[in-house]
Amino acid sequence: MRNEAAYIYQRLASRIESQILDGVYRTGDKLPSIRTLCSSESVSHASVMHALELLEMKGFVEARPKSGYYVKSISPLSGVSDRPTRRSGFAPLSIDVSDVIESVFQRVNRPDVVNFGFALPHPSLTPYEKLSKAVASASRNDPELFGRYPQCSGIPELKRQLAVRLSLSGCHVDPEELIVTVGATEAMNLALQVVAKPGDTVVVESPCYFGILEMLERLSLRALPIPSSSEHGLNIEMLAQALDVHSVKAVVLTPSFSNPNGSCMRDDRRKSLLQLLDDHGVSLIEDDVYGDLYFGKTRPRPIKAYDQEGTVLYCSSFSKSIAPGMRVGWLAPGGHFEKANKIKRTQTIGTPPIIQYGLAQFLASSSIERHFRSLRKQLKQQVESIHHAVLSAFPEGTSVSKPQGGFVIWIELPETVNALELHRRALANGISVIPGSMFAIGGTQENRIRISCGNPFGQRSRDAIRTLGSLVRELSVEALSAVPLRKRARN
Known part of the structure; x- marks a missing residue:
């Protein structure tokens, strides 16, 4: 089974692109013929055609009828802020998805x-009967909940239950340091807003969950995609090269069963990644929405469990594991609590308290496991x-x-x-x-x-x-x- 970071034609296009940027091929130069590229690169005709079409789309080359492909003089790919170098191989991109x-x-x-x-x-697969009873019980016990605004960071009962569940995965977080959110989407939005400002660069996996790309687009952030494979997850070695070249504010990562490629990083690579980010002073926004859905004997430890420097802003929710319709997530922002809580207050005031009370009751029951x-x-x-x-x-x-x-x-x-x-x-x-x-x-x-x-x-x-x-x-x-x-x- 193949799970390569790039297809054959993409690697070929990247190689020719680097040669153009390094001056091997200059403006107006004719590229080798398709037949020559097939022979020299040991690839198929279709792969060469796809590579040339990709380069043409990005503005590096142009096709001339009955003549071939030539290097263009215009600047390639308007979304690229810096030209890729041989050292990095990557550049931040504007997002339009x-x-x-x-x-x-x-x-x-x-x-x-x-x-x-x-x-x-x-x-x-949703325990809707038990959840509906828990929510109904909460509304009967305190019907005035309907007439009050919620506590901004979340009700203490739910935050305590969340802290208990986090401790089971190796994360020891004070309940007071948690913010209950409207799903993991709000948690990640808050995390991005406290560590980055419009125009900043954020590393994402490639491929990456499209909701994250939409968040970056809405917040006017630039994405620096780093390849991720189904077997190993994010390519840490390529990330290290990119961090040496680019100014990066955060890395957004789903280390456990990433969406879409399903990758799960080994513990040693999680620790190596965290050390790399600590060395560069870069925050990690960890998305752990799938962490409880493991098929093996033990749950993967979140990277947050190894965090000693406050590098990790941990995001998760129960939308994938308990009930999508409840839209309850949480953020453990570490030293960014006050700023994140203020943004939460201005955006949504709080998460509906009746849902929080009902979920807290369900989490405290024997039904959850x-x-x-x-x-x-x-x-x-x-x-x-x-x-x-x-x-x-x-x-x-x-x-x-x-x-x-x-x-x-x-x-x-x-x-x-x-x-x-x-x-x-x-x-x-x-x-x-x-x-x-x-x-x-x-x-x-x-x-x-x-x-x-x-x-x-x-x-x-x-x-x-x-x-x-x-x-x-x-x-x-x-x-x-x-x-x-x-x-x-x-x-």
Whole structure:
């Protein structure tokens, strides 16, 4: 199974880009022919074409009919603030993903669609009866809750229960240092606002959860994408190179069962990452929403558990593990508590107290551990079922992640298949998948898709996976048949 940080054509495009920036190829120079590049780089014709098209899109080269590709004189990629150097290989990028995301989500929220798109557990996996009783009990015991504003940072009862759960994962946090938020989304927004200001650079994983990219876009922050693999997570070695070159305010990371590639960093790499950030004085915003959804014997320790310097701003929620509709998350901002709490007060005043009281009661009961055990068992079965179905139905050249927690699968399609077009054709067949381009910036991840395994796997899901496999084959054949046409048009 392949889980490389970049596709063949992206590596080739990056290599040529570096040669242009280093002056190997100068403005007006003609690049080697497609045939020459195929031979010298030992890659396919399709890979060379994709690489040249990517360079053309980024503004580095231009195609001249019946002549070839030439280096352009204009500045490449307006979103890049600094030209990449041989030392870093990366540059911060401006972000513009909201329109793409909105376009996709307008089409997938339909009851007649087989939903592999939204990363949510099925409602049947939510302990809604016990939660509704707990919330009703809270409202009966103190009906005046409806007439009062909540405490800004959260009610003491819930914060104490959160501190208890954090201690079980190795994080020892004073309840008074916690801020209850409207989901992990608000927690991460607060964390970003206390460590960075508009125009600052923040490191993200590539691929990265599209909600994080939207946050950075809204806050006018710049993203510095660092590759992440399904096996090992964030590439710490590349991050170290980037930190030596760029001024970075924070790293946003999901070390346990990252969305979308499902990666889980080893403990030794978590410690190495934290030491690296401590050495550079860079904050870590840790997203741990999937941490409780592990399939093994023990829960992965959050990086926050190793934090001695206050480097980590820890964010999580119960939206993936208990009840999405309650929208309860939390932030452990360390030394940034006062600033984060002030921003919380100006943005939402507080999180609804009745929900907080009901959740605190549920967390204090014996039901919570039974719920988590049952949920993990069910999600593991669903992930394994879809993983096996994809391997059986998709064509050769497909790679599928096999996460050890969470409930999303990251699929690399054959190189010539465009995932956005697959998304469109799948919707026409009543199936929703999320194209990889939503999880990246700078024109990457085009032949990848994310599939959510939150729903029970039955015959309808099995048939949908088979249909997706047929669509992938169809797109692959179309792309290969189009290669001679492109070659004639451009050479």
